Amino acid sequence: MKKLLASLSAVVLILGMFAPSVFAKDHADMAKVRGLHASPDAPAVDVYVDGNAVVEGAEFKAATDYMELPAGEHQVEIYAAGTKGSQDPVISANVNVEAGMAYTAAAINTLENLELKAIQDSMEAAEGKSKVRVGHFIPGAPAVDVGLVGRDAIFSGAEFPMVTDYKELDPGTYDLEVRTTDGTQLIDLSGTTLEGSKVYSAFAVGTADNPEVLLLEDSAAMPTSMPKTGFGGANDSNALLAATALGLAAMGAGFVIFRRRSEA
Amino acid sequence: MKKIWFPVTLGFLVFIVSFQLLKDEPAKEARVLSSSSPKNTEVTNIGTEWVKDDLESAPIKKNYTPATVVGENDGTGIRPDRIVIPSIEVDAKVQAKGYTKDGGMAVPDSVTDVGWFEPGTEPGRRGNAVIAGHVDGQYGPAVFFDLKKLQSGDELHVYDKKGNRLTYTVQEVVAYPVDQAPIRKLFGPTNKKALNLITCTGTYDKSAGGYLERLAVYTVLTDRTKA
Numbered sequence: 140m141k142k143l144l145a146s147l148s149a150v151v152l153i154l155g156m157f158a159p160s161v162f163a164k165d166h167a168d169m170a171k172v173r174g175l176h177a178s179p180d181a182p183a184v185d186v187y188v189d190g191n192a193v194v195e196g197a198e199f200k201a202a203t204d205y206m207e208l209p210a211g212e213h214q215v216e217i218y219a220a221g222t223k224g225s226q227d228p229v230i231s232a233n234v235n236v237e238a239g240m241a242y243t244a245a246a247i248n249t250l251e252n253l254e255l256k257a258i259q260d261s262m263e264a265a266e267g268k269s270k271v272r273v274g275h276f277i278p279g280a281p282a283v284d285v286g287l288v289g290r291d292a293i294f295s296g297a298e299f300p301m302v303t304d305y306k307e308l309d310p311g312t313y314d315l316e317v318r319t320t321d322g323t324q325l326i327d328l329s330g331t332t333l334e335g336s337k338v339y340s341a342f343a344v345g346t347a348d349n350p351e352v353l354l355l356e357d358s359a360a361m362p363t364s365m366p367k368t369g370f371g372g373a374n375d376s377n378a379l380l381a382a383t384a385l386g387l388a389a390m391g392a393g394f395v396i397f398r399r400r401s402e403a
Numbered sequence: 404m405k406k407i408w409f410p411v412t413l414g415f416l417v418f419i420v421s422f423q424l425l426k427d428e429p430a431k432e433a434r435v436l437s438s439s440s441p442k443n444t445e446v447t448n449i450g451t452e453w454v455k456d457d458l459e460s461a462p463i464k465k466n467y468t469p470a471t472v473v474g475e476n477d478g479t480g481i482r483p484d485r486i487v488i489p490s491i492e493v494d495a496k497v498q499a500k501g502y503t504k505d506g507g508m509a510v511p512d513s514v515t516d517v518g519w520f521e522p523g524t525e526p527g528r529r530g531n532a533v534i535a536g537h538v539d540g541q542y543g544p545a546v547f548f549d550l551k552k553l554q555s556g557d558e559l560h561v562y563d564k565k566g567n568r569l570t571y572t573v574q575e576v577v578a579y580p581v582d583q584a585p586i587r588k589l590f591g592p593t594n595k596k597a598l599n600l601i602t603c604t605g606t607y608d609k610s611a612g613g614y615l616e617r618l619a620v621y622t623v624l625t626d627r628t629k630a
Contacts, residue, residue: 196463202470356592362590364586366617386415386417393410397410
């Protein structure tokens with residue numbers, strides 16, 4: 140009877156092996172955050188999140204790619220590069236990020252008035268459309284319009300340190316300019332190509348005398364899942380068959396040995 | 404008669420042990436099959452370099468992945484018509500494909516053609532262009548059956564209808580559990596002029612009707628030849 144129980148438990152073991160495996164890792168509770176150094180006179184910086192270095196040596200105009208952070212509150216500390224431990228952070232702030240959202244955290248204004256500005260980013264454009272927004276991060280510069288050269292403004296009256304809402308445009312190549320609200324060109328952006336299904340952020344940075352634009356691509360056309368690229372016709376997973384054959388062979392060998400012993 | 408249980412149990416044990424040893428364990432983590440860099444490059448960064456800081460004259464350590472910046476050298480794209488991968492003897496027609504009903508990436512019904520993700524980047528431009536093909540059909544191997552044999556450094560060519568040729572070089576070959584495939588890394592913004600090839604790999608799950616892993620071959624543009 141004991142042996143019968145043992146065999147039953149072996150059957151249970153075998154069944155157990157066919158139970159679907161569950162993948163533990165989950166990206167659903169993560170947020171995306173990227174950093175932008177937009178303070179024209181601030182030194183290169185190191186960024187620490189919850190005490191861990193995530194960005195080192197980011198200079199003025201540096202923008203990082205998105206990094207994944209667990210949703211919730213995090214302590215963000217920004218130090219002049221290489222000074223953690225010897226100097227106080229230039230900025231220390233608590234930021235709260237939500238799962239599934241994307242953010243840009245920008246260090247803006249002059250070094251003296253340095254501040255951290257966090258904005259939420261869009262990760263999706265309508266199919267075949269381009270989505271663009273403009274951020275005015277030039278301390279001391281007047282309000283600006285962004286539009287086609289010599290034509291109507293697409294974004295008007297953006298003031299420091301404001302970021303406009305996203306606008307939907309047709310993809311194409313545009314002769315854009317950043318100009319004061321009275322029409323004086325500040326930055327020439329002729330030949331800017333915007334592609335379909337992409338999201339862009341144009342951040343104006345620098346000083347009133349030396350303004351420039353960082354055009355970042357926030358998102359591109361992405362499917363929600365991976366393509367299905369197989370029907371299983373050439374899958375060589377015949378472990379079950381091989382194992383069964385080996386098992387039967389062992390059983391047969393066992394019988395032979397058993398019989399020989401009883402004959403002896 | 405009791406002793407009949409000895410060989411039966413032995414048989415079971417051998418079955419269990421050999422099945423455990425033989426079966427394809429569905430991977431729970433990405434497997435790097437080939438890479439041009441010495442370590443797993445799941446995390447790409449611009450490397451650690453020492454640069455002079457303008458303000459302090461001491462060198463500073465630089466270590467972060469830069470954002471995707473739109474620039475003047477984004478390159479011109481082509482509409483791919485044919486892909487040739489000499490090292491695994493692939494020469495296939497490329498179809499332009501979009502989304503499935505569920506928002507996934509559509510692929511050709513054909514097992515000899517491959518699909519280019521048309522809503523995304525054109526090969527040749529800055530960004531991640533994506534071409535996917537079947538590993539097998541109902542009854543045998545398909546166009547990308549040997550994709551897993553690609554090694555970093557292997558070259559492949561993409562042609563448009565006029566015969567303009569782009570040459571890409573393999574950087575890395577990685578297999579991901581399907582629900583952990585990095586869709587943004589494969590399809591999203593990048594500063595590289597990249598072409599990523601995708602096919603199925605790993606164990607075929609009959610109940611789910613699909614493979615449990617995806618193979619990704621990351622390549623970057625290394626040459627252009629005009630027709």
